[in-house]
Amino acid sequence: MFSLQGKTAVITGGGSGIGRAISLLFARQGATVHIVELNAEAAAHVLSEIQQAGGQAQVHQANVADQQQVLQVFEQIGKLDILVNNAGIAHVGNVENTSEADFERVYSVNVKGAYNCLFAAVPRLKAQGGGAIVNLASIASHVGITDRFAYSMSKGAIFAMTLSVARDYLADKIRCNSMSPARVHTPFVDGFIAKNYPGREEEIFDKLSKSQPIGRMGTPEEVATLALFLCSDEASFITGCDYPIDGGFIRLNN
Numbered sequence: 001m002f003s004l005q006g007k008t009a010v011i012t013g014g015g016s017g018i019g020r021a022i023s024l025l026f027a028r029q030g031a032t033v034h035i036v037e038l039n040a041e042a043a044a045h046v047l048s049e050i051q052q053a054g055g056q057a058q059v060h061q062a063n064v065a066d067q068q069q070v071l072q073v074f075e076q077i078g079k080l081d082i083l084v085n086n087a088g089i090a091h092v093g094n095v096e097n098t099s100e101a102d103f104e105r106v107y108s109v110n111v112k113g114a115y116n117c118l119f120a121a122v123p124r125l126k127a128q129g130g131g132a133i134v135n136l137a138s139i140a141s142h143v144g145i146t147d148r149f150a151y152s153m154s155k156g157a158i159f160a161m162t163l164s165v166a167r168d169y170l171a172d173k174i175r176c177n178s179m180s181p182a183r184v185h186t187p188f189v190d191g192f193i194a195k196n197y198p199g200r201e202e203e204i205f206d207k208l209s210k211s212q213p214i215g216r217m218g219t220p221e222e223v224a225t226l227a228l229f230l231c232s233d234e235a236s237f238i239t240g241c242d243y244p245i246d247g248g249f250i251r252l253n254n
């Protein structure tokens with residue numbers, strides 16, 4: 001079960017955190033993995049981890065926010081079965097302290113970046129008779145989170161784009177779903193704690209862990225396992241769905 005043998009998968013942001021775990025797992029399950037990543041060094045590290053484990057992968061250094069770069073990468077890749085729109089950036093702030101530049105930066109990576117990859121991938125998936133797309137949404141797509149104005153905007157858009165693509169390509173056998181993690185312990189989390197709460201890292205880490213009713217953050221591997229299920233043929237009846245993977249955050253925080 002859950003074999004990806006013979007399949008080609010594009011994972012954006014596969015150089016770190018959740019994207020790295022998805023790249024490693026998909027390669028282990030037999031997929032040829034294409035990591036589309038801004039940080040070439042991080043991607044090269046993941047590539048060598050995959051190769052050492054006997055898997056197949058390639059790295060494409062690109063900024064998902066740049067449509068020309070994205071189109072060139074997909075041109076090089078050719079055949080495609082799976083797209084995981086994972087690359088994303090964080091921003092902390094409410095509407096008043098989110099500048100236009102902050103808003104546009106988050107929009108260009110998290111929203112336009114996902115659109116660019118969908119724009120490039122969908123015609124290829126159609127041409128080859130179908131495929132699976134998984135987009136990284138967030139609990140912030142569904143509930144109000146303090147000081148996440150721009151980030152929530154971007155993840156709400158991911159949720160809506162997921163439904164739109166799932167609806168439009170039913171007949172083309174393209175399944176499109178999203179995952180909504182609560183806090184997952186990755187460099188993304190460590191980075192924003194260090195940047196936004198200097199000197200209070202331990203206290204904030206503890207607070208963020210306890211904000212999941214289950215009492216801890218998730219792991220990238222747990223999210224990768226859900227992505228594997230959604231991209232596998234075993235999930236063939238699932239499209240247009242969002243999957244909270246959140247230690248009870250959305251439903252049990254009362």
Ligand SMILES: NC(=O)c1ccc[n+]([C@@H]2O[C@H](COP(=O)([O-])OP(=O)(O)OC[C@H]3O[C@@H](n4cnc5c(N)ncnc54)[C@H](O)[C@@H]3O)[C@@H](O)[C@H]2O)c1
Nearest residue numbers: 013015016017018038063064086087088138183184186188
């Ligand atoms: N970690 C969490 O708690 C959490 C929770 C919910 C959703 N998510 C989402 O999961 C995704 C991955 O998060 P993570 O925690 O693994 O992050 P991360 O920062 O560890 O990894 C993100 C990767 O994306 C790459 N990237 C960033 N901008 C890019 C661009 N413009 N073009 C190409 N690559 C780019 C980075 O270089 C990095 O390697 C994001 O979309 C994030 O919003 C994360």
